[in-house]
Amino acid sequence: MRTQIGGGSCYSLPTCFSLLRGSQRNIHQTLVFLRSDRDFTSEKPLPGKYSIQCSEKQSQNVLRTCKNCKTQFDPLLNHPRACRFHTAHFGGETKRKFESVYTGGTMDTPDSGMVFQYWHCCGSEDPFDPGCTAAPHASYDD
Numbered sequence: 001m002r003t004q005i006g007g008g009s010c011y012s013l014p015t016c017f018s019l020l021r022g023s024q025r026n027i028h029q030t031l032v033f034l035r036s037d038r039d040f041t042s043e044k045p046l047p048g049k050y051s052i053q054c055s056e057k058q059s060q061n062v063l064r065t066c067k068n069c070k071t072q073f074d075p076l077l078n079h080p081r082a083c084r085f086h087t088a089h090f091g092g093e094t095k096r097k098f099e100s101v102y103t104g105g106t107m108d109t110p111d112s113g114m115v116f117q118y119w120h121c122c123g124s125e126d127p128f129d130p131g132c133t134a135a136p137h138a139s140y141d142d
Contacts, residue, residue: 066137066138067139068137069083069085071137073137073139078136078137081134082136083131083134083135083137083138085131085133085135086121086122086129086133088120089119090119090127092116094114094116
């Protein structure tokens with residue numbers, strides 16, 4: 001187990017986190033990579049063993065923009081439920097459209113001319129609803 005932080009040094013998980021806690025550096029500037037296929041001290045594959053590589057170098061990856069939720073994301077931190085979005089648009093109809101003249105409707109109900117707005121995919125009436133679908137972020141570059 002190595003004792004210097006940065007420069008691609010290798011640590012066990014508890015050691016890496018204790019070094020990060022004791023460090024005065026910004027944790028957002030520290031990248032942690034979890035790899036299960038190699039022992040970084042000998043570069044030999046170790047099935048079932050985990051090691052952590054800590055580095056203070058800035059990420060080489062550029063943030064990408066998600067085409068579903070329009071937020072920026074790091075592709076390394078993308079996971080299956082990272083993005084929340086709606087699959088259809090937010091729009092409206094008048095309540096008259098939903099009242100049937102064939103069932104005795106008079107088309108003269110209160111608020112019948114007001115626009116009823118909702119998400120067309122899930123029916124939510126909240127325009128700030130985070131989304132009814134969860135999926136990984138999808139970049140315009142994909």
